[in-house]
Amino acid sequence: MIGELKSTYISTCVKGVDALACKSDKLVISTPNADYLPQVNLGKQVISICDDGRWGAEDWSQWPQWHFDGQEHFAYILQKPKPSNLLAHPLRRLWWDMDTFDFVPNSDDGGDDDGRLNSGIAAHFYELRTQFMEEVDSCECNNGLDYQRLQMAAAQMRGCVAALRFGTSSYLTMKLNVTWAQRCFLEVRALLDKITKWDRITPKGEGYPEADNNLMGCVTDRVQFAHEMYEKGVPVWLVRRPSQVSDEANIIGPWCPTEPAQAGVVIKRMIGAPVFYSGPLSSNMYLGIYKWKPGQADMMLIADHDSTTSTPTTAETLLPQSVQSVLVPSSSTSPTSTSRLQTTSRPPIHSLPQKKDTGKHSRRSQPCESHD
Amino acid sequence: MSLMINLPSIGASLCVDSKSDAVTRINMKTMDGSVNMAPFQPPTSEYSSKPSEYWANALKNVDTRPSRNIDHPRHSMFKGYTFPSSYILCGDENKNTENVLAWLLIRTRWLSHMSGVQPRTVPLPNLHQWRSYLRDLFLEHEFLRPDTCKPLTHVGEDGKTSRTARRNARSHETAKEIFSIRTPKKGDVDLLIWNDRVVWRHGQEVDFQVWDRQLVAWDVQQHNFQLELINLDRCVLADNWRSTDGAILREKKLRSVFVNEALLTVDLPRHSFGISSESWEERRPYVEAFRNAVVDWPNVPQELLTFANNDQIVERAESLVASFYCQTFFDYFGRAPCVPHLFPLKV
Secondary structure: OOOEEOOEEEOOOOOOOOEEEEEOOOOOOEEEOOOEEEEOOOOOEEOOOOOOOOOHOOOOOOOEEEOOOOOHHHHHOOOOOOOOHHHHOOHHHOOOOOOHEEEEOOOOOOOOEEEEOOOOHHHHHHHHHHHHHEEEEEEOOOOOOHHHHHHHHHHHHHHHHHHHOOOOEEEEHHHHHHHHHHHHHHHHHHHHHHOOOOOHOOOOOOOOOOOOOOOOHHHHHHHHHOOOOOOOOEEEEEEEHHHHHOOOOOOOOOOOOEEOOOOOOOOOEEEOOOOEEEEEEEOOOOHHHHHHOOOOHHHOOOOOOOOHHHHHOEEEEOOHHHHHHHHHHHHHOOOOOOOHHHHHHOOOOOOOOOOHHHHHHHHOOOOOOOOO | OOOOOOOHHHHHHHHHHOHHHHHHHHHOOOOOOOOOOOHHHOOOOOOOOOOOOHHHHHHOOOOHHHHHOOOOOHHHHHOOOOOOOOOOOOOHHHHHHHHHHHHHHHHHHHHHHHHOOOOOOOOOOOOOHHHHHHHHHHHOOOOOOOOOOOOOOOOOOOOOHHHHHHHHHHHHHHHHHHHOOOOOOOOOOOOEEEEEEEEOOOOOOOOOOOHHHHHHHHHHHHHHHHHHHHHHHHHHHHHHHHHHHHHHHHHHHOOOOOHHHHOOOOOOOOOOOOOOOOOHHHHHHHHHHHHHHOOOOOOOOOOHOOOOOOOOHHHHHHHHHHHHHHHHHHHHOOOOOOOHHHHHHHH
């Protein structure tokens, strides 16, 4: 299967990757084993929060990502099951979307926007956490790095679940926390699968297994790596310049890559959400957002001096200031769920020292969607 | 309007409250005028929960010479109290009960606020700010009686606003910024529930049992301890917190000191009390986690580094680790830390 991407170049800032650059030709994406072609954006990456609390197509728990060394486990993330299978899936909670009626307001007094997650759902998350932790504790890692990564992801997962089960917060915070917890769960699952299953497969060179379509898979330009994935039965996509495609390749026809939105990924940005990363493809583009976690109390106390200045990415408000000022009064009049979003439509989540400079926000927040 | 005042000395914070409170505050000071010594002593009120002897001793033995203070950028930010100090909630006087009622009114809101997505840019409220905030809240809601003795009327009989009213309005503004939570309106609150009981109902007398009051004190103490531990760690190991991996690792270590690794808990614990358990067996893994977290700090006593998880010396470890923590906390913030209290059992 082969198809044409919108990107004309791969903007990766990692050395050693054969960065493909070509002015006019669009790149092509092909796969030896997957049943669709994802439309991946290989140009400028922007990580921000979308309406459903996830990170849109840049979210490794939702859409195949560019492969970087050290992030092998992203390929083993479980993909959201098809609607028909979702209900019966034992891990269905990991793709569940929180709704307002899952949120129980702290009702001792009227007019309170704060509340807790429905206790049954919170208990379900806790159950999954216990189940996952048993696996984590009994997992034998082959190397220290895997161990460390697994323990870190598991710790994040436990922290999120604790906030869901024992804490109280606004609806928005709770929703972001739910998606954060789900992401942690999926990451732990992927790491466990990587360590206990995928790393133990040694290809025998006798044909190729069918791809496991429950997996997210990954995108790469390294033929060697794509071959390894193919041999393991993990969905993989190879990105190349059209001229690099060999004539002898057995191509079963051109295909139109699937847009993330077509596949049900919410890509509409949440109003006022900060931008955590904006730049080329990079293995550390998620670092900025990791520092920002909802429901952890610690961020409430992060002082504005040293913590934000040292990070590579500075949070910026997504919308120009002018748009925000229009939005705030209109939403504050309606007591519905939109008024909850109001908190984010006020300026910065990381309050910037240069708060007064409103022009700065609007200027910097323009080039978000450029695909080149 | 800026509230980013440095608060190393108490004097700077007096601008927000009435004179009478200011006087009591200064009377509580020792001669050197900067360190409040009372919280270093074990609480005497029957309404307070109590620290274990290790922690009580550790507090008593803190070297409080001002020369020990370390200058660091987050001093003023984190010096205050994340939760109201149990100090202003315990005691026999009416005002303590009143503070408790006001605190219970906003407790869940405050918990939500602490876990929200917006970072806090004003320093944590100090003891004094907490006290006047809770006091104002209490008066505003007229929990126990119509407020006749202390005229709060904003407009005097002659149509002019009184000085008290102006001052109240000003302190209100200040409080709004420091506390930045929306409080319920007067009349919206019909009852307050604590410890699964209705402790106050509109138009009725307040109904606290001693145990309820002890739990209130325990809860704020525990939350303060947890958040202070994290904030202190952030100051002590600022470099580690700067990198994402470092921050995740630190958080992991610190969280394991808490039951269920939960930082903020709405419900009171029913089964496991972690580091505040009376039972040694139950406390042990948490004390070990605590030791494991603080051994990364500079100037850690050599003896703490070498402890194995050995029954005979764990008691020693607990008292050592408590002393080290209390002293470090004082060095960084110039006040007594909130230490874990034993979970009060029903009498």
